[in-house]
Amino acid sequence: MISLNTSASQNPSLNLHGDIVQQGVMVVDDSSMHRYSAHMCLRAFGVSQVYEAANGKLALDQLALLEKIPAVMLLDLEMPVMDGIEVLQQLAQLPHKPAVVLASSSDEVLISAVATMAEALGINLLGAFRKPVNPVELADALNSYNTGICPPDQVRPPIETDVEQLKTALDRAKIQVYYQPKIDLETMKVAGVEALARWKNLQGDWIPPGVFIPLAEEHGLIGDLTLSVLDQVLQDMNGWWELGQYIPVAINLSAKSLAEFNLANEIIQRVIRQGIPAHFITFEITESALVVDLPSALATISRLRLKGFGISIDDYGTGFSSMQQLSRFPFSELKIDRSFIQGAPARQYIRNILKSAIEMGQRLGITTVAEGVETEAELHLLKSLGCKQAQGFLLARPMPGRELMGWVEQDLQRKHTICQTSLG
Numbered sequence: 001m002i003s004l005n006t007s008a009s010q011n012p013s014l015n016l017h018g019d020i021v022q023q024g025v026m027v028v029d030d031s032s033m034h035r036y037s038a039h040m041c042l043r044a045f046g047v048s049q050v051y052e053a054a055n056g057k058l059a060l061d062q063l064a065l066l067e068k069i070p071a072v073m074l075l076d077l078e079m080p081v082m083d084g085i086e087v088l089q090q091l092a093q094l095p096h097k098p099a100v101v102l103a104s105s106s107d108e109v110l111i112s113a114v115a116t117m118a119e120a121l122g123i124n125l126l127g128a129f130r131k132p133v134n135p136v137e138l139a140d141a142l143n144s145y146n147t148g149i150c151p152p153d154q155v156r157p158p159i160e161t162d163v164e165q166l167k168t169a170l171d172r173a174k175i176q177v178y179y180q181p182k183i184d185l186e187t188m189k190v191a192g193v194e195a196l197a198r199w200k201n202l203q204g205d206w207i208p209p210g211v212f213i214p215l216a217e218e219h220g221l222i223g224d225l226t227l228s229v230l231d232q233v234l235q236d237m238n239g240w241w242e243l244g245q246y247i248p249v250a251i252n253l254s255a256k257s258l259a260e261f262n263l264a265n266e267i268i269q270r271v272i273r274q275g276i277p278a279h280f281i282t283f284e285i286t287e288s289a290l291v292v293d294l295p296s297a298l299a300t301i302s303r304l305r306l307k308g309f310g311i312s313i314d315d316y317g318t319g320f321s322s323m324q325q326l327s328r329f330p331f332s333e334l335k336i337d338r339s340f341i342q343g344a345p346a347r348q349y350i351r352n353i354l355k356s357a358i359e360m361g362q363r364l365g366i367t368t369v370a371e372g373v374e375t376e377a378e379l380h381l382l383k384s385l386g387c388k389q390a391q392g393f394l395l396a397r398p399m400p401g402r403e404l405m406g407w408v409e410q411d412l413q414r415k416h417t418i419c420q421t422s423l424g
Contacts, residue, residue, distance in 0.1 A: 016045060017145045019071040024049025025142075026098065028059040028087065029076040034131070038074055041135055045142070056082030060090055063098075070098050072126065072145065074138075077104035077114060085114055092121035099124040101141045105131045108349040115347070127346055137346075161207050163219045166199075170224050175199050175212075177232040178398035179249070181407070182369060182391045185382060190408055191389045192248035194284070195233050196398050197225065217256045226257050227266055233281075234274040236401040243405060250282040250312060250333075258285070258297040268307050282310030282333060298329070305330040312369070316357060326364065334361040336387075338372025345377040358387050 025047050027038045035052045042050045051070055053059035056079055063069055073091075077084035084102065091097045100123050104111050108130060115128035127141030169175055179193040199207045216222045233249050240247055257263055271278060283304060285297075305311050312333035313325060326334075336357050343350035361368035370382050373392030382390055399407060 016047070016142055017071070020142055020145055021046055021048055023068050023071040024051060025072045025074060026051040026053065026059060026062070026070040027074045028053045028056060028079070028084070029074070029103075030054050030079040031076075034076070037132075041138065044135075045139065055079045056084065056087035056090075059087060063094075069096055072101060072142065073098040074101045074103060077102065077106055077111070085117070088114070088118050088121060088123060091123060097123065099126050099145055101126045101133075101138070102128040103131050103133045104129075108347060112343070112347050112349040115343070129346070140346075161201065161211060161215070163215060163221070165201065166212055166215055166219075166221060169199055169201070170221065170228055173228065173232075175225065175228055176400065177229055177236070178400055179236075179404050180391055180398040181396040181404075182250070182389045183395050185379075185387055185390055190247060190411065192250060192282075193404065194250045194391060195229055195252075197229050197252075198398075213254065217254055222254050222256045223260045223263050223266075226251075226253065226263065227270070230267060230270060232401070234270065234276055236404075237276055237280070238274060239401075240405060245405060245408060246280070247404075247408075248280045248282065248310075250284050250310075252314070253283045253285050253300075255286070255297075258300045260300075261296075264300045264303045267304065267309075278308030279310065282312050284312040284314040284333075284335060286314045294328075301329055305332070315371075326360070331364075331366055333367045333369060334364075335369045335371055338392075341370050341372055341378050341382070341392075342374070345375070345381050351381070354381075355385050358382075358385050361388075362386065 025042050027035050027042075027050065029035050029038070032054075035054075039050045039052065049070070051062060051066075053062055058081075059073070059075075060082070075084045075087060084104070088100070091100070100118060102111060102115060102118070102125070104114075111128050111130065115125055118125045118128075124145075126144050127137065129137055129141075176198045178196045178198045180196060181190050182192045182194060183189070184191040197209055197213070199209075199212055201207055213222070213225070216225045229251060233251060237247070237249060268278075271281065283301075285301065301311055310332040311330060312335050313329070313331050314335045315337040316334050334357065336354065340350055340354045340357065344354045345351070358368050367388045368386075369389040369391065370378075370387050371391055373379055373382065373390045373394050375394060378392075379390065379394060396407065
């Protein structure tokens with residue numbers, strides 16, 4: 001399972017979570033040689049307790065007897081008695097379960113499929129690799145343990161709201177617009193921003209978009225919400241233009257919006273009144289929205305494109321007919337879903353899909369944008385593959401319009417300083 005090639009260039013950088021050091025790691029593999037190799041590597045990492053099991057059944061039997069379960073399980077897939085897939089299904093039923101690192105001699109397509117299954121089961125998957133897993137890969141996987149996961153006692157209960165509160169918020173313009181910058185990967189300068197609706201209720205709680213947007217769609221308020229966001233965007237854009245900052249903006253359109261006959265007219269008229277050229281605004285539309293009402297979607301999107309607005313296919317790759325959608329609709333931008341960004345640095349199979357999506361955009365002459373970029377490895381990979389733009393927490397978090405100009409100025413000063421230093 002683990003290659004013991006630990007030359008100076010291969011020495012891993014370790015920052016192991018305390019749970020891993022104290023609770024240990026369980027190695028589940030039918031090969032005694034691989035178990036021994038993994039055991040020695042983990043001991044070298046400073047893991048105090050390493051458990052071993054020759055198949056899945058023995059591993060689950062051990063877990064049932066332990067007072068404290070290991071923090072991580074290194075899991076082979078091909079084993080007698082009980083294979084790794086069965087183990088994952090059993091782990092998903094346990095109230096307390098270890099995080100998992102998958103390792104297999106199977107092809108990458110199968111490993112990727114099992115990894116997707118594990119994540120769908122709610123398992124904390126740290127990595128999925130082909131054997132032999134070298135120490136650097138294992139160290140990176142273990143270092144990611146617990147990243148971004150809140151302890152159970154810190155998980156807040158869901159915030160409830162209703163349509164009357166939403167109507168009031170819309171009437172009083174309480175739905176705010178935040179902007180997340182999109183970065184040009186060639187120049188590393190701001191290429192535009194995505195407008196995101198944010199709502200803080202009277203009690204000071206932030207209502208997640210996943211709660212209030214479906215509520216707006218269900219009760220016929222999505223058009224009002226879209227126009228409220230558009231009005232704020234146009235007002236902010238005019239303010240930026242007065243400062244000499246001509247920043248393009250992307251706005252999300254829901255499936256229900258596409259079906260509203262007069263919405264395209266309202267959008268066009270409001271943009272004309274504010275004097276903003278249409279090509280500075282792009283409307284992002286998810287793949288799923290394109291199949292709800294095909295004739296209405298084609299009419300709305302074609303009219304907006306005809307007037308000069310950009311049209312982006314959002315979450316590309318998550319729908320069932322991506323190629324068909326690209327042939328049907330006049331897109332100017334292809335936005336690649338986070339799920340293909342996250343897995344690409346570690347999984348060749350996902351990396352190949354990502355590369356194909358970027359090349360597809362290049363061949364069609366449309367801009368490719370990677371969303372949800374969170375690590376340097378993801379950023380470097382995207383640049384190497386020729387992706388045009390990226391956004392994500394690594395680059396910038398969403399911020400109110402009043403803060404955006406300050407962020408842009410600081411970003412320009414930072415790049416100028418770096419440039420001057422490199423020239424000096």
